[in-house]
Amino acid sequence: xxxxxxxxxxxxxxxxxxxxxxxxxxxxxxxxxxxxxxxxxxxxxxxxxxxxxxxxxxxxxxxxxxxxxxxxxxxxxxxxxxxxxxxxxxxxxxxxxxxxxxxxxxxxxxx
Amino acid sequence: xxxxxxxxxxxxxxxxxxxxxxxxxxxxxxxxxxxxxxxxxxxxxxxxxxxxxxxxxxxxxxxxxxxxxxxxxxxxxxxxxxxxxxxxxxxxxxxxxxxxxxxxxxxxxxxxxxxxxxx
Numbered sequence: 001x002x003x004x005x006x007x008x009x010x011x012x013x014x015x016x017x018x019x020x021x022x023x024x025x026x027x028x029x030x031x032x033x034x035x036x037x038x039x040x041x042x043x044x045x046x047x048x049x050x051x052x053x054x055x056x057x058x059x060x061x062x063x064x065x066x067x068x069x070x071x072x073x074x075x076x077x078x079x080x081x082x083x084x085x086x087x088x089x090x091x092x093x094x095x096x097x098x099x100x101x102x103x104x105x106x107x108x109x110x111x
Numbered sequence: 112x113x114x115x116x117x118x119x120x121x122x123x124x125x126x127x128x129x130x131x132x133x134x135x136x137x138x139x140x141x142x143x144x145x146x147x148x149x150x151x152x153x154x155x156x157x158x159x160x161x162x163x164x165x166x167x168x169x170x171x172x173x174x175x176x177x178x179x180x181x182x183x184x185x186x187x188x189x190x191x192x193x194x195x196x197x198x199x200x201x202x203x204x205x206x207x208x209x210x211x212x213x214x215x216x217x218x219x220x221x222x223x224x225x226x227x228x229x230x
Contacts, residue, residue, distance in 0.1 A: 034219065043117075043204050043221040044155070089154065097143060097208055097217055101154045 002027040002094035006102025014110050019077040021105045023090035026071065030092040033066060033073045034099070038087045047088075048075070080109045114138055115207045117222035124195055125230055131191045132225045134205030140185035141207035145219070146178070149202040161188040195229045202226055 003026040013019045025033075031052035036044035050057045050064045050073065057064050061080075066073040077084055087106050091099040114137040124130050134144055142163045147155040159180055160168040167180035179191040188207075192199055204224040208217045 036221070041224075041226070043115075043223040046218070046220060049218065096160065097219070098145070098157060098160065099219060103154045 002030060002092050002100035004090060004092050004100045004102045006090050006105055008105060009103065010106045010108070012108045012110060013080050015082060016079055019075075019080055019084070019107055019109075021075045021088055021090070021107070022072060023074070023092075023102050024070075024072045025092040025100070027092065027094050028068075028071065030094060032093040033064070034091050035062075035064060035075050036089045036091065038089060038104075044089060077107075080107075082109050082111050085109045113209050113218070113220045115205065115220050115222040117205055117225050119225060120223060121226045121228075123228045123230065126196050127194055129191055129193045130195055130227060131189055132203055132205075132227075134188045134190070134207065134222050136186045136207040136209070136220075139207070139209045141188075141209065142185060143208040143217075144182060144188040145206045145208075146180065146188075146190050147204045147206070149204060149224075151202075155204065158190075192227065195227070197229045200227055200229045 006023045034049035035047050037047045038044045048059050048062050048064050050066050061078045063076040085108050087104045089104050090102045116135045118133045144161040146158045149155050157170050158173045161180045161182040163182045169175045182188045202224050206219045206221045208219050210217045
């Protein structure tokens with residue numbers, strides 16, 4: 001099956017700075033990589049995703065990059081704001097649309 | 112668009128009782144839904160794949176007789192935790208797959224979760 005590793009486990013940034021979270025995956029057949037934001041007591045919210053036919057995707061302050069050769073992908077958040085504080089999960093597909101999740105990254109934006 | 116709801120959001124029950132959780136895709140049809148369980152400060156663990164019109168597929172280690180899944184329509188899947196015990200207390204989250212193209216991978220949207228506490 002797919003194994004997704006995510007690091008760092010926690011990340012503190014000053015408001016306005018950038019945050020980067022990196023993930024690696026093991027299954028070379030994976031072709032879809034979503035990122036989810038989860039606030040306390042809520043379900044995960046899809047914030048951006050990337051498919052294997054592109055190397056980068058951007059949506060306002062959020063961007064994702066994918067390196068299929070090295071099997072890693074990263075989430076970039078620029079101009080961080082306090083409302084960006086949450087747990088972020090990366091995921092990769094395997095077998096029949098199933099998602100394997102990383103362990104999550106607690107991002108804390110310090111005002 | 113792509114909204115998924117769950118009901119109830121929170122449930123407390125006595126040990127030995129059964130609890131049903133509903134997952135609905137509100138603005139799209141989903142032939143496939145997934146059920147996850149999440150313990151505090153941990154990641155999401157896939158429990159099973161719910162397929163409309165057919166039996167659910169369970170992940171290794173998940174008891175199918177304890178976690179009954181029914182995908183009755185293209186917008187509704189239910190998870191019933193039978194004979195619940197305190198160790199079943201967890202955050203249960205469903206997701207629904209929205210087909211975005213005829214080829215490639217579809218997009219998975221999550222519900223808000225159901226907090227189950229078994230006394």
